[in-house]
Amino acid sequence: MDEPEGWYAVALGADIEPSTSAGTRLFGHELVVWRDAGGAVHVWEDRCPHRGMRLSFGFVRGDHIACLYHGWRYDTAGQCRFIPAHPDLEVSPMIRTRTYPCRERAGLIWVRWGAPAEEAEPAPVAASPLRSLYLEAPAARLAAALGEAGPDGLVRFDLAGSPVLVAVQPLAGEASAAHIVVPDTPEAPEADLGRLAAACVTLRRSIEGAAP
Amino acid sequence: MSLRLYDYELDENGYKVRLALGALGLACETVGVDMVPGAEQTRPPLIDLNPLGTLPILVDGDTVLREAEAILAYLARRYDSAGTWLPQEPVAFGETLMWLAFATRELHAATLARRAALFDLPGDGPALEGRARAAFRVMEDHITLRGFSGLDWFAGTGPTIADLALFPAFALSRDFGIDHEAYPGLRRWSRRVRGLPGFRTMPGIPDYH
Numbered sequence: 001m002d003e004p005e006g007w008y009a010v011a012l013g014a015d016i017e018p019s020t021s022a023g024t025r026l027f028g029h030e031l032v033v034w035r036d037a038g039g040a041v042h043v044w045e046d047r048c049p050h051r052g053m054r055l056s057f058g059f060v061r062g063d064h065i066a067c068l069y070h071g072w073r074y075d076t077a078g079q080c081r082f083i084p085a086h087p088d089l090e091v092s093p094m095i096r097t098r099t100y101p102c103r104e105r106a107g108l109i110w111v112r113w114g115a116p117a118e119e120a121e122p123a124p125v126a127a128s129p130l131r132s133l134y135l136e137a138p139a140a141r142l143a144a145a146l147g148e149a150g151p152d153g154l155v156r157f158d159l160a161g162s163p164v165l166v167a168v169q170p171l172a173g174e175a176s177a178a179h180i181v182v183p184d185t186p187e188a189p190e191a192d193l194g195r196l197a198a199a200c201v202t203l204r205r206s207i208e209g210a211a212p
Numbered sequence: 213m214s215l216r217l218y219d220y221e222l223d224e225n226g227y228k229v230r231l232a233l234g235a236l237g238l239a240c241e242t243v244g245v246d247m248v249p250g251a252e253q254t255r256p257p258l259i260d261l262n263p264l265g266t267l268p269i270l271v272d273g274d275t276v277l278r279e280a281e282a283i284l285a286y287l288a289r290r291y292d293s294a295g296t297w298l299p300q301e302p303v304a305f306g307e308t309l310m311w312l313a314f315a316t317r318e319l320h321a322a323t324l325a326r327r328a329a330l331f332d333l334p335g336d337g338p339a340l341e342g343r344a345r346a347a348f349r350v351m352e353d354h355i356t357l358r359g360f361s362g363l364d365w366f367a368g369t370g371p372t373i374a375d376l377a378l379f380p381a382f383a384l385s386r387d388f389g390i391d392h393e394a395y396p397g398l399r400r401w402s403r404r405v406r407g408l409p410g411f412r413t414m415p416g417i418p419d420y421h
């Protein structure tokens with residue numbers, strides 16, 4: 001599939017709690033998204049340099065992520081720092097994973113894919129997490145149903161009468177995700193998040209049911 | 213009290229019972245059964261304890277029970293003096309039973325898919341996987357919606373045997389090729405289950421040493 005360069009949301013920030021990791025995909029490439037104990041997020045290729053196992057099956061300790069299989073530990077720069085079978089070894093700087101630039105904005109975790117033209121970081125948006133919807137539908141069908149994203153990667157969408165912001169993640173050919181947040185607006189009444197979360201289920205049904 | 217459990221270590225139905233024994237802090241003698249490849253549970257003497265030839269089987273004095281969900285309900289009613297694991301309150305009780313039925317029926321596809329993958333048994337892999345994904349999606353929607361009401365568990369207000377019955381299929385889903393990518397709500401819920409006092413792991417559910 002085409003892999004347009006740019007920033008893509010890969011999770012709601014709230015769904016990646018401190019000291020946890022999760023696997024996901026972007027254009028079919030497996031990624032691990034993890035948050036260290038200090039709260040910083042990291043997005044890497046989901047592959048342990050040792051034998052290629054998925055790092056998202058592993059676990060986070062402090063500011064390291066450890067592979068489940070043989071316990072190799074990687075620091076926040078993706079550099080392997082510790083190999084349990086050789087505890088005294090000074091690990092070679094060649095043993096490192098591929099890392100991607102990432103940031104948090106509008107309650108979402110974003111990864112930079114490719115080398116998009118450097119633009120100033122978009123202004124922060126105050127928003128509350130709603131939910132991530134995972135759909136069996138290609139990302140293009142989501143774009144057709146929701147509308148095109150603005151330059152900041154967010155689609156402004158009306159969900160059951162309330163404005164929401166949506167970021168579409170192309171997972172792989174027939175699979176995609178819509179990460180949905182509700183903008184915090186001081187003048188508006190507090191959004192009924194439960195009602196909107198229920199409306200997400202209806203939205204998913206209508207997009208999946210739509211003719212390709 | 214002397215509890216005896218006939219169990220096969222890799223069986224997720226037996227694991228449900230082990231989770232309940234841990235949560236309730238109960239001592240239990242475990243009798244390992246050669247389910248794969250031996251199918252020991254389908255022959256005497258076990259077939260005389262359970263004519264269905266299935267595992268797990270719990271023996272408590274003169275009581276002999278089969279079906280993991282029934283065993284969980286029995287253990288909770290009998291040994292949980294606080295009465296929280298199988299709540300008395302009618303709504304929470306009904307919800308607990310609803311999810312126990314879900315664990316037995318909808319998640320059976322996950323059990324079969326996992327057996328087919330682990331033990332090379334015949335089975336329509338893609339169809340089973342599709343049904344397991346559909347069931348996980350129902351669970352994901354439910355736990356996500358409840359989160360907006362400040363509820364962290366499947367039924368009632370606290371952890372129940374429904375959570376213990378639902379946990380193994382999801383936690384072991386990578387054994388049959390379903391990653392946790394699409395289930396952020398279930399990921400967070402399974403962390404809560406892992407944090408319950410007396411929680412135990414099994415092969416396939418890593419112990420983060």
Ligand code: FES
Pocket residue numbers: 048049050051052053067068069070071072
């Ligand atoms: S594959 Fe990761 S430590 Fe061996």
